[in-house]
Amino acid sequence: MGKLTRREFMCTSAKVGGLVLAGSVSPGILTFARAEAKNEPYLKAGINWRQVEGEQIKVLVTPAHYFNKFRAVTPQFTELTGIKVDFEVIPPREMREKAVLDLGAKTGNYVSHTGDPMFLSLYEANKWVEPLDIYLNDPKLTDKAWFDVEDIIPLWRASDSVKGKLYGMPVEGEATIHIYRKDIYEKLGIKAPETLDELQETAKAAHKMDGKIAGAALRGFRGAGQNVYIWPSLFLAFGGKWFDDKGIPQVNSEAGVKALEFYCNLLQNYGPPGVENMNWPEIMEAFAGGNIVQYIDANSTASIIENPAKSKVAGQIGYQRWPKGPSGRRVTSIWNWTMPINAALSKKKKVATWLYIQWLASRPTQFNSAVFKETQDAVVRTGVNRVSIWSDPEYRKIINYTPDYADVVLTSMKEDTDADWRPRVPEWPKIGEAMAVAIQSALVKQTTPKKALDEANSNISKYMGR
């Protein structure tokens, strides 16, 4: 082969370059056209989505399946707005600590995180986050009619508000419901329990019926978001109140002690081995493996236990609202993942963050992400934040595990709880920790329910300055 002259070299390079260019332009146009179609529902909003184009933001999220979906659809947001979104994915407890450290040190590393509504009072007391009404009421930033914040489940908004102002946007949530094995109930000839006492009866009847299966499970793992995510429902259903009219804590009231005794009896006698350290994933997996008759936990677990690839008991499951307590009330939890805006950010980053939160909480994204298949065996999201989607026949068809599943969840969310299911005060982290220790100590018989709650109550009094 002869030597390449300079001229030949230039010429070849140009040809190659031209080919490469031509090759990239045509798909470019196609992508653009596709993007237009995808962006169409968002372009109906009367705001300029590209107002802070080129910004880059970083969000802390947990590795839950619903956030995987959010992450999977986020490239569409970047296409729409030109804002790049990075994620840092770490488990909930570590995420919470990281978020608090970042907020407290005002470093502004994370523009937002998938937060715990119970922490919003704390954030507000420290002025770490901004009220969202600034953004909601700015016509340049939000098209109110298009975004329709009223459509977001009202109780979730209430639980994410401090002193009447919204501080975090609910993007995903759940209610706890009673999930049981229909086939086992039928085999034993028992009906779904109406009351907590009946629940205990069914657990007793079914416990070890095949020598192994456990009668019932509830979260036993220690933590403000673990065992203190179940016990408050029992506490309130037994007629308890966190504080009396004068604001004095009442967790060691008769109702409190009875509720804890019920919890301990149920798990000590009919729980699976090791329930003391079980959080929802362990319970869900034991149930999916056919080792538990029933549990009360998040409705979102349904999308896994009804997936035949992941569960032995798919299709044999019944759902109902919490059984009634002695007070006659059914009480479910209130939970949503909330996204606040870090107050330590620059103005432009705040706008970028708001645009992302608005986009994520909007009806089209909520719907698309719910059914988005990021992998072959991806499950659906059962925690969309909008009433209109819950009543949308298309969505209801997708989550039609049983004919009444959607209604069980929706009614639970609407009727069986209130925003103050757990006390929303800045001192919550301490209260939650004290309760978590008390509940678990009683469960493992380190102390009695009464003594455990007495100690918790005196600690809570101290925290609240009473």
Added chain:
Amino acid sequence: MIYGKGQKKPYKPEYLRRHERFGFWMIAPSMFFLFIMAAFPLIILVIMSGFQLDLTCPAGNRWVGLDNYIEMMRDSRFWHAMKVTAIYTFSTVLLQVITGLALAMAFFRSFRGQGILRVSVLLPMILAPVVVGLAFRTMIMTPEYGILDYFFIWLGLGSKPWLVAPNWALFSVIIIHTWQWTPFAFLVFLASLNGLPMEPLEAAQLDARNSWQRFCHVILPMIRPAVVIVIIFRTMIALRAFAAIFSATGGGPGTATEILNLYTYRESFNSLNLGYGAALGTSLLVITVLVSMFFFRMRKSRI
């Protein structure tokens, strides 16, 4: 060198002083980083412990002097944590010294396959404590499905509540720590045994009535410095243990395995009561320093 009265500092030639200056600048960066990374945080910790610094009620944050320490004296959870720390430290150190010494004696004489066995004995030490804690929690001590329970059930002893009953859990975390760190003691003891002069050992072989006597009266006194060093190191490490317990039990069930270090963490980062957490941290620091000083004294006076 002794200098007479009225004598000035000895003359130091320029090249020596240059050497000293050079030496100073050589270690300056590491001293600087040591200060930033170790001393500075400790000073901040002690200062913080004099404040009420509570993120959950920022309005009340102020200088409170010794209030946090007075509060600590009345805090039953603190005393419980102290008790657990004492039990944990004492039993893990004792078990490590005994098993480490036994293993070292076993490996003292050469036998076939020693190489492989020696490596396998050292393996646990290479693992990160978090990994060890998680492995024990999810594989080895899991109820019914765990490896230990498998053997217990197979032997007819039934499933045991390894990590879920308060006393069992404390026992289990002690075992986990011992399992992971005995290799350290083993390594030190073996090195020290191999360094012993042969003559006394041979004489003992002839004079001692049995090998137990030989061990107690000849070998043990000779490796005493190594034993003390192991006790010092392991006590200091056991006092500030964290990761393995944290990932195996989280200090639970209840507060059964909550050593002082874990309580400090919970108070600071779960309850967000940073001032009180700092006071707990300072007390742990003081305890560790006192205990180490005691052991170092002991080592000095008798050797």
